[in-house]
Amino acid sequence: MTHNWKFPPDYYQHSQEMLETALDVIPAYRSWRVFDPGKNYPLDARYQVMPALTKKDIRQFFPEGLLPPGKNIQNGLESGAISFVNTSGTTDDKVTNIWNQKWWDVSEKASWKLNAHAARLATGSHPEAILVNPLNVGIASDTVDLPLAERRLARFLYMSERTSYSTWTNQHMDRMIRELAIFQPVILEANPSLLAKLCRYIDESKQKVFQPGLIVLTYENPTNFHYRQIRRVFNCPTASSYGTTETGYVFMQCEDGKFHQNTEFCRVDFQPLKKEHGGPLLGRILVTPFHNEWYHLVRFDVGDLVRLDETDKCGCGRDIGMIVSATEGRFANVTLTCSGKLVSSRELDNNLSVLDGIDEYKLEQTKPDSYELHIASREQDKQKLGETAVAILKGLYGSAANITILHERIIAPEVSGKYRISKTLFPLKIEDYLEENPLNTQR
Numbered sequence: 001m002t003h004n005w006k007f008p009p010d011y012y013q014h015s016q017e018m019l020e021t022a023l024d025v026i027p028a029y030r031s032w033r034v035f036d037p038g039k040n041y042p043l044d045a046r047y048q049v050m051p052a053l054t055k056k057d058i059r060q061f062f063p064e065g066l067l068p069p070g071k072n073i074q075n076g077l078e079s080g081a082i083s084f085v086n087t088s089g090t091t092d093d094k095v096t097n098i099w100n101q102k103w104w105d106v107s108e109k110a111s112w113k114l115n116a117h118a119a120r121l122a123t124g125s126h127p128e129a130i131l132v133n134p135l136n137v138g139i140a141s142d143t144v145d146l147p148l149a150e151r152r153l154a155r156f157l158y159m160s161e162r163t164s165y166s167t168w169t170n171q172h173m174d175r176m177i178r179e180l181a182i183f184q185p186v187i188l189e190a191n192p193s194l195l196a197k198l199c200r201y202i203d204e205s206k207q208k209v210f211q212p213g214l215i216v217l218t219y220e221n222p223t224n225f226h227y228r229q230i231r232r233v234f235n236c237p238t239a240s241s242y243g244t245t246e247t248g249y250v251f252m253q254c255e256d257g258k259f260h261q262n263t264e265f266c267r268v269d270f271q272p273l274k275k276e277h278g279g280p281l282l283g284r285i286l287v288t289p290f291h292n293e294w295y296h297l298v299r300f301d302v303g304d305l306v307r308l309d310e311t312d313k314c315g316c317g318r319d320i321g322m323i324v325s326a327t328e329g330r331f332a333n334v335t336l337t338c339s340g341k342l343v344s345s346r347e348l349d350n351n352l353s354v355l356d357g358i359d360e361y362k363l364e365q366t367k368p369d370s371y372e373l374h375i376a377s378r379e380q381d382k383q384k385l386g387e388t389a390v391a392i393l394k395g396l397y398g399s400a401a402n403i404t405i406l407h408e409r410i411i412a413p414e415v416s417g418k419y420r421i422s423k424t425l426f427p428l429k430i431e432d433y434l435e436e437n438p439l440n441t442q443r
């Protein structure tokens, strides 16, 4: 399948500089040199045969081995240009990164152009309320409630200091509603699972809530249930923003619902999955961020799957860069049917979305043919809900699937602070699912 993506004039120049500097002088990429067919080959082909940069590589080469030429870590830290940040999560996920706030801010600013509401409302000095897990960003305090003034930073208000929403009380959520009315944010940025929880409470307690100009969902893939719960309470537009600590802002959902690449700030390489697993439109992305003069990452494996838009067009009229019809969730969150076909968390979610009355859920595949669905619901008839869910899951995973339904009071987030809707309890390797690249068989 060929795509006719258009890129800004300097996109290939930045791509070339990033690759050649990496190969020429940056220690983390020394072992990549043998793969380079040479400067006479088209740049995309050169990129295509390169390995992916993993979190393991970052751990191995951090920080000097990933530093652009002419930079000195000590100087950067002392001048305040950079700091080190740790991402939370399991041992495999955990990594320390070089954080360059100035670059992050300009990367974010460029992403606003990709959504008409953000472009209109975001000035860079607009008040913004942030409802995210403080393990990801913000100020954590699980023992003492912090007053509003202590949760303010520049133009931001951090709405919760709690590291798990299982400890949110009604008073805690009443405080959020009250503070939204006082602070009047132009944009509300939120983890969808956290915002959905607040929305369930607002809906149930029949309260009125301040309406921001735009809700930006980030850090997690929103589920259909999250959207439903959020829309019951907020009537402003929502947009999902996709990026990572390592790569900055990569995709932004436009007002028409598709995702556009932040081409000014990153190159994205797409690797399709095998046809039997959802390819060639479903695949993983490797991101090469531009303009970060303190951190040289090339083909970083962000660990996520996306679905390319089949038409390469969008109703909004934007036609620069890759167009993605949906983010499909992390590879770490995929499950398999009984016959071994990959199911992305979005595919699972779309199947379950016909159910009524689910607040949250989590599906764990314990064995190749066994699945446990944890459901948090306020429905009275849990028996019927469970039976319907079993029928849906057998349709998706196969009639031989052993499905256990477990009703829970709440579904707790992972150690990373993020909510995860599905996973296998046995290891999977992405390489087994990627369409084989003939140029790569030499590796």
Ligand SMILES: [Zn+2]
Pocket (backbone or CB within 6 Å): 254, 255, 256, 257, 258, 259, 260, 314, 315, 316, 317, 318
């Ligand atoms: Zn669009």
